[in-house]
Amino acid sequence: MFAMQLEGGAPIYEQLVSKITELIANGTLKENEKLPAVREVAKSLGINPNTVQKAYAMLEQNGLTYSIPAKGSYVAKTETTEEIIKKKLLKELSESIAEALKAGITKEEIIKLIKEEKSDD
Amino acid sequence: MIELKDVKLSFDENVILDGVTMTVPDGRAFGLLGSNGAGKSTILRLLSGIYQLQEGSIKIDGEDIYDNVKIKEQICFINDETIQFTNYTLKQLKNYYKRFYRTFSEEKFVKLHSVLNLPMNKKLSTFSKGMKRQAIVICAIACCTKYIFLDEAFDGLDPTMRIIVKNMMIDAMIDNGATIILSSHNLKEVQEFCDTAALLHGGKIIFCRELDSVMGSIRKVQTSFPTAPSKEDFPEIEILHIENSGSVTNIIAKGTEEEIRASVEKHNPRFVDMIPLTLDEIFIYEMEVLGYDGKDL
Numbered sequence: 001m002f003a004m005q006l007e008g009g010a011p012i013y014e015q016l017v018s019k020i021t022e023l024i025a026n027g028t029l030k031e032n033e034k035l036p037a038v039r040e041v042a043k044s045l046g047i048n049p050n051t052v053q054k055a056y057a058m059l060e061q062n063g064l065t066y067s068i069p070a071k072g073s074y075v076a077k078t079e080t081t082e083e084i085i086k087k088k089l090l091k092e093l094s095e096s097i098a099e100a101l102k103a104g105i106t107k108e109e110i111i112k113l114i115k116e117e118k119s120d121d
Numbered sequence: 122m123i124e125l126k127d128v129k130l131s132f133d134e135n136v137i138l139d140g141v142t143m144t145v146p147d148g149r150a151f152g153l154l155g156s157n158g159a160g161k162s163t164i165l166r167l168l169s170g171i172y173q174l175q176e177g178s179i180k181i182d183g184e185d186i187y188d189n190v191k192i193k194e195q196i197c198f199i200n201d202e203t204i205q206f207t208n209y210t211l212k213q214l215k216n217y218y219k220r221f222y223r224t225f226s227e228e229k230f231v232k233l234h235s236v237l238n239l240p241m242n243k244k245l246s247t248f249s250k251g252m253k254r255q256a257i258v259i260c261a262i263a264c265c266t267k268y269i270f271l272d273e274a275f276d277g278l279d280p281t282m283r284i285i286v287k288n289m290m291i292d293a294m295i296d297n298g299a300t301i302i303l304s305s306h307n308l309k310e311v312q313e314f315c316d317t318a319a320l321l322h323g324g325k326i327i328f329c330r331e332l333d334s335v336m337g338s339i340r341k342v343q344t345s346f347p348t349a350p351s352k353e354d355f356p357e358i359e360i361l362h363i364e365n366s367g368s369v370t371n372i373i374a375k376g377t378e379e380e381i382r383a384s385v386e387k388h389n390p391r392f393v394d395m396i397p398l399t400l401d402e403i404f405i406y407e408m409e410v411l412g413y414d415g416k417d418l
Contacts, residue, residue, distance in 0.1 A: 006313060009340075009397025011333040042291045046284060048150045049294050050316045054333075 001036045001044050002028070012047055016055035017062075024064055024075055025084045035065060035073040122147055123168065123268070123300070128177035130163060137163045139324035140177070145302060145317070147267075150294065152311035152332075153304040154404065155321035161304040162201070164321075165270045168302070169198035181268070194222055197266040201273035203253040207246040211239055211256050215263070222264040230263035236285060250277045255286075262289050265297055274303035275310055287314060312336070312400040320404065322411055332400070339398045339406070340381055342372040345391040357384040361406055373398070373406060 004019045006012060023029045035056065042049040056073050059065045064084070065073045097110060123145040130138040138160050145151045153161045166172045167179060170186040170193050179185070184192050206214055211234075219225040234241075237255050245253050254277050261269065269290065275283050293299040305311050311318055312332060319329035328335070339361065349365040355374070358381055362373035374381050378395060385393055398406070 009336060009399050011336045012313065013333060014337075039291060039295050042295075043288045045313070046287050046310075047313050048316045049291055050148065050150070051333075 001040055004045070006045065006047075013051050013055040013058065016041075016052065017058050020055070020059055021062070021064060021084060022088075025088055029075050031075055031077055033075045034071075035059075035075070037072060122182060123302075124178075124180045125164070126178045128164075128167065128174070128179060130167065130172065130175050137324055138167075141321075141324070141326055143319050143326055143329045145300060147300050148294065148298050149317050150290070150301045150303070150315045152315035152318035153302060153321065154308065154311060154318055155304075156408065159321040160324045161321055162272050165198060165272050165302065165304060168268075169193075169196055169270060171198070194224070195267040196270065197222070197261040197264045197268070198270045199257055199261045199272065199274075201276060203245070203250075203257055206253070206257065208244060210242050210244055211260075212241045214245065214256060215260055218260045218264055222266065224265040226263055226265050229265060230259065233259040233263060233289060251279060251282060254278060255282060258286055258289070262293055265293075267297065267299060269293060269299055269301045271301070271303040274305045275307050276305075283310070290314075308401045308404055309399075318400075320407060322408065327407055327411070335403065336400065337377075337397045339373065339375050339403055340378065340395050341398055341402070342374060342381060342385060343394040344370050344372065344385055346370055346388050347391075350388055354388060355384045361410070 002019065002023060004015070006015060020029070020035065029035070036044075038049050038052045038056065041047075041052045056065070056067070060067055060073065064076055066076050067073045100110060101107070125141050125143050128138050128141040129136070141160070141164065153164060155161050163172065167174060168181070168186065170188065173187050174185075181192050181196070186192050186196075209217065215230055219227075237259065239248075239252060239256055239259075245256060248256065258271075275286070278286060290299070290301055294301065303311070303315070315332060317329075317331050318335065320327040345368050350363070350370060352360045352363050355372075359375040360372060361375065362371075364371045372385070374384075376384075381395065382393060
């Protein structure tokens, strides 16, 4: 069972979805690995089993997991998780760029950095 | 399914419920929230057939409750008052419940009892407040009813016991598809444990919604503008509260993160920090709108 700290404001199923997405993206949960049972998650976080169910349904909708009736939810094949990692990194990158631009770093300076990085290969 | 339609109830001159309409679908964990004296316990007592209905209608699985054995044996009500049982031992209490509930599971009772350290042959009057509560909770859950109602659900229980009681309810929901209604002042617990909640005030329902749609519907924004704004500067969003303190502006607004951000950024803020309100804060703001606050203290 994974550990997580519930935060005050955001819906709990969303927090659960993003936590599990993160665990899949960083490889903690691997392809075809079984997610903990709904009962187990509900008890360890003190939350409603319907909420866990909702998060699991959402993960399946997002293509991150698949379910086997009467058995549980499993992590889907890794192509999707690689895509998630890419998406996540791109998002972080764009946030950093926005922050850098705000702080007065020019686009040219950022492009220069990227070019330098490429030449390191 | 539980359906209340325009339920009104008064004792002598006192109006306790003033037109309550709400629906609790099967399999939910439903939280009843509200100020002291809002009518939470009264609703639970009406739903358990303890009080007779005066006006409106209450149906559980399509039937009236009062004096209806068929429906009542599917309901277990855990009252916040335990004084009526003080002369019983836990063993007697268990047999008392067993007599009324055909679905009572001795096996379940033994399992629940094994988790706790409660004597079977001592009178409840020798128990502490928390122990009495535990005794009644395990008897009630062993009844394996479709509906479980808890008044002041977590009152008088230590943190470990709260977890145990919650786990018992989680099992009841998964194993028996139980529907749970609980009243509580502990908003954090309701926020975590319930999927739907109703806020009551003065015998009326203020809101009755799925918590996922309540949570994240109101946000607190801390920001700073070149010139201090007023409510009218943000016509796109509903502002519940705005306060300028020095160069910092605090806003409480309804809407999604994107909607609020779009509206705020029209005024060239130096920064925008946004966090969703907790249920605790939503409760306080909703009550403040109704004039229920501690501001005059």
